[in-house]
Amino acid sequence: MKEFFFVINPKSANGSTAQYWPRIKEMLQDEKYDFDYQLTSAPNQADEIAMEAIRKGYEKIVAVGGDGTVNEVVNGFFLDDGSLVNPKAKLGIISRGTGCDFIRTMGIPKDVKYAIRALKSGKAKPSDVIEGEYISQQGQKIIRRCINISDVGLGGFVVRRVNHTTKSSGGFLSYLLGTLLSVLKCPTFDLEIILDNKLFFSGEVYLAAVANGKYLGGGMKLAPEAILDDGLLDLVLVKAMTKPRLLWNLRKVYSGTHLSHPKIAADKCKTVTVRSLNGDMPLEMDGETGSVKSINYKLNKEKIEVICE
Numbered sequence: 001m002k003e004f005f006f007v008i009n010p011k012s013a014n015g016s017t018a019q020y021w022p023r024i025k026e027m028l029q030d031e032k033y034d035f036d037y038q039l040t041s042a043p044n045q046a047d048e049i050a051m052e053a054i055r056k057g058y059e060k061i062v063a064v065g066g067d068g069t070v071n072e073v074v075n076g077f078f079l080d081d082g083s084l085v086n087p088k089a090k091l092g093i094i095s096r097g098t099g100c101d102f103i104r105t106m107g108i109p110k111d112v113k114y115a116i117r118a119l120k121s122g123k124a125k126p127s128d129v130i131e132g133e134y135i136s137q138q139g140q141k142i143i144r145r146c147i148n149i150s151d152v153g154l155g156g157f158v159v160r161r162v163n164h165t166t167k168s169s170g171g172f173l174s175y176l177l178g179t180l181l182s183v184l185k186c187p188t189f190d191l192e193i194i195l196d197n198k199l200f201f202s203g204e205v206y207l208a209a210v211a212n213g214k215y216l217g218g219g220m221k222l223a224p225e226a227i228l229d230d231g232l233l234d235l236v237l238v239k240a241m242t243k244p245r246l247l248w249n250l251r252k253v254y255s256g257t258h259l260s261h262p263k264i265a266a267d268k269c270k271t272v273t274v275r276s277l278n279g280d281m282p283l284e285m286d287g288e289t290g291s292v293k294s295i296n297y298k299l300n301k302e303k304i305e306v307i308c309e
């Protein structure tokens, strides 16, 4: 059995990974890596590919793509009941996305050459995994896991917009522009937020985020106090305020200095329920979007080991 299995999303980084993968493969061969690999041929396939590789016995599964690919591969590590397919399996990341937000908190190099070297370090750190449970628009109960951040409201609005652009100006600018335009259009949402079974807030908000990592949107430090393996969820609420005020305060989110703002609330907890009091709200989980009326968050019962420097 080879040491590594790479799952590559050729469509990531604006489609450029398709051309760049042969170069990565060459670098891996030069560094004498022992590996097999598979490219995805459609969306939402990376989780199945990762799970099959783990079942075959590979213990180092490396996602090559953006936050969406990392999300899918993470989902491939877990059975429906939240237990690991193989507790010895570890996640590696070669980031080829535009957002690249999870690796910022984990400290995985963005530069492919260094990311490849980090895979050899043999070091790994545990990360919590967020579990979101909701009813799909088709009426099915869905359990989806995410490793970085999930949010309802403005975040889903932004990601939907950005995912429909080419993202050719890079993550920072694409998400900044997407956020500015979305703020102008996005309404507030009348929500009820329940933390550890107690009502935390009820009223109009732009965004309710549940975080494990600190960053989203190509470098916005939305949850500066989030710690990857503390066994807690970080809730960040952006309550209703005027749009000029929201735009003005956006700069503070990049430096993570927004938590003291009177219209921001943040807390740590074990479980969060976000319930809309008027219709569906946009949902985002690690950059993948949907639409829900209510969602329950908790931490998955098992952590995932992530290979890092």
Ligand SMILES: Nc1ncnc2c1ncn2[C@@H]1O[C@H](COP(=O)(O)OP(=O)(O)OP(=O)(O)O)[C@@H](O)[C@H]1O
Pocket (backbone or CB within 6 Å): 009, 010, 011, 012, 013, 014, 040, 041, 042, 043, 044, 045, 065, 066, 067, 068, 069, 070, 096, 097, 098, 099, 100, 101, 171, 287, 288
């Ligand atoms: N072969 C494929 N063809 C079309 N889409 C794919 C394929 N493989 C994966 N996808 C989809 O591509 C989307 C984007 O992937 P990903 O998020 O990894 O890249 P990105 O958008 O460039 O990065 P980021 O989310 O960090 O900005 C995901 O929704 C994924 O399901």
